[in-house]
Amino acid sequence: MTHAVEITGIRKVFNEGRTNPVVALDDINLAIADGEFISLIGPSGCGKSTLLRLVANLIDPTAGSVRVNGKSAADARRDGDYGMAFQQSGLFDWRNVVRNVELPLELKGWEKAKRRSRALEMLDLVKLTDFANNYPWELSGGMQQRVAIARALSFSPKLLLMDEPFGALDEMTREHMQSELIRICADTGSTVIFVTHSIPEAVYLSNRVVVMSPRPGRVAAVVDVDLGPRSDDTREANRFFAKVTEVREALRGYEHTDALTGGDMR
């Protein structure tokens, strides 16, 4: 079965051959199915953002391969097979909201009428149709991120790559955006790779949480999250807390095993 994303034997070394090389990632293997929502979580410097950028073909691996939809990462990028969203919305100040969403479509040569109708469709998806003609500075942080997500989805990529997109938002807006994201992904059927620092966020959003170890980044554990369809009550369910604890202990696990050779985790 071809997975949506296949990461095989990925290794990334920065400054290779120079005085202080840094092994950011070592032997990463991950297979992500169509429509799955995967979170990458780990301490600062564990390489999760690096891994995301490797899948995005924004940087190249030192060893190993990434295949997206059966193609190489480079081909996937060229064909527009994925959309990205970052912690900063990266909206262009000089364009209004709808023209910001149109940006990737312009670059891919879509004609004017089609661009406009698709952009408005996307804005409807993120519930910002009324703000189509406003400028980014007139919108709140959460709204700007929704525009960024609309832009990422504008050319209907099957894969969404997100690097802590809600990191700059306050807690309540964050929870709201998480619910929105789940709804949008259900509508579009997208596969998502989501980088985050927040354990509850990872558990709430994902089918599986990939826990990474500190540098050199490796996959320390993969936690299956079988919470069923999410709702506002999910965050208060016992099962949710159990899963959060499981992830937290997985995160702590390698700390303890590093300090005490192979010893007990508690």
Place this chain on the structure above:
Amino acid sequence: MGAVRIDRNAIRRSLLFVVSLLLLAVLWEAYKLVGPEAGGKILGARLLPKAENRSMPHVWDMLSRFGRPEQRGSSGSVFMAVLAGGWFTFRIALAGLLLGLAVGFALAVVMARFRIVERGLLPWLVVSQTVPLIALAPLVVSWGGRLHVGSLTWQKWMSAAVIAGFLGFFPLAVGGLRGLSSPPPASVELLDSYAATWRSGLIKVRIPAAVPYLVPSLKLAGSAAVVGAVVAEISTGLKGGIGRLIIEYSREATADPAKVFTAVFGAAAIGLAMSALVAVLDRYVSRNRPKEMFA
């Protein structure tokens, strides 16, 4: 390791600077070769400079002029005259800079202490930079000889120094204010918890915090002071400085075209000397500070 890399960058930059100067010289001579002797027109307007030797001396003539006597028959070379004038103007600029620093920083302290003063005064300070208050120069200089401060008679050069300082004090006031206001609230609250007075907070926290902000302001103020000194000399007819030389040599330009260039080079030298002075001060002051402060 880091120090070596910086030096290589500086060498490359100095090299490029020399190359660009050489390119300018080449362009100058090239224009002399092909340009119209009596000047010319572009689209009906007289926009092309005159390429003749009386208007555009050769680059090598400009440089050699330094070595020859200032006036026909006089004993001093142009180099000595320009050097003397440059030194005169440099001292005025320096005096002005120090005055500007004192006044600017004092204003910064007052504005930092009383927010109402900041709100009332700062807009005027901003405005002062958008208007040619250098226009006041001739009027200020007429104080010379007629104003007595205690036992001191107002000298003409003092007006020039005041004007130089005036051009320079604004960046220092603004930079100083930003610096004095820069300590994070946590530091200020710490002092409050020790029941420290505003004055000791000023001395122990705010002033040290302000220093890295003053240094880039000093760069701006320094070059502004040099401009102020030169222009003050010219607009007030003050003798002895490079400004006076520029005007004099400019008047003799038809007979002795290369001379005015020597004075211009001298003025450039003063500016570079001031930058060097500020750079040395910068090095000394920030020797113990983390490098990231100067983004």
Place this chain on the structure above:
Amino acid sequence: MITRLVRALGPPILFGALFLAAWELFVVARDIKAYLLPKPSAIWGQFHDNIGQIWKVARVTGLNALVGLLVGLALGLVMALLASRFSLLGELIDPLSVAAAAMPIIVLVAIFNNLFSITSEVPRRLMVAVVVFFIVFINVAKGLRQASATQLELMDSYGAADLQIIRKLRIPNGLSFLVTALRQAAPLAVVTAFVSEYFGGPQNGLGSRIAQAISSSRDTTGWAYVLAACLLGLTFFALSALVERWAMPWQHHRTT
């Protein structure tokens, strides 16, 4: 909105008024002679009386400033665009910009005056253009380089070609720096045009009138011309600030 305006403008207006009042009282109380320091009211009187003359000469200086400003803007913009494409060009102009900032380049007027006829206004306009050029070049070149990292990564992820990145990201970003540069350059253009008149050439601008007034012992009139020069500078500044507000309403709320 009104309260915000009052809060912002109130203190400076108050300070200004107090300053003028104190000035007036000081001159009257200490019976200061006019050639040292005239009263504000006397200055205003002279300004009012000479308004025709003032307008005539202010126009000359103002026109010099305007022409030089526009030429400098255009040249600075073009050069910055070229420099972003041909980095060697940028590396050559950069040290010149640094040197120009360090030295009193206004003295170049003395050289310019010899390159053209003595009745020409071109030396002054050229001087203004040079000063404005460096300001614009430095700012716009910086702006063209400084597109945010996030935006560049996004453009990469869309597979955008270099030319597309320049057209859709770098240039609009750089233009916003142009407008900021304008706000710095406009008042400086007036000051430069003004000061250039001291170096010789046709004596029909604001600067020469001040010198004339002093030499004929009409100091108060001289101060009136100074006031006119200040108003000219303020006008240029206000207009450029308005352009900035109009062209980039987001400047005060930068999101990236």
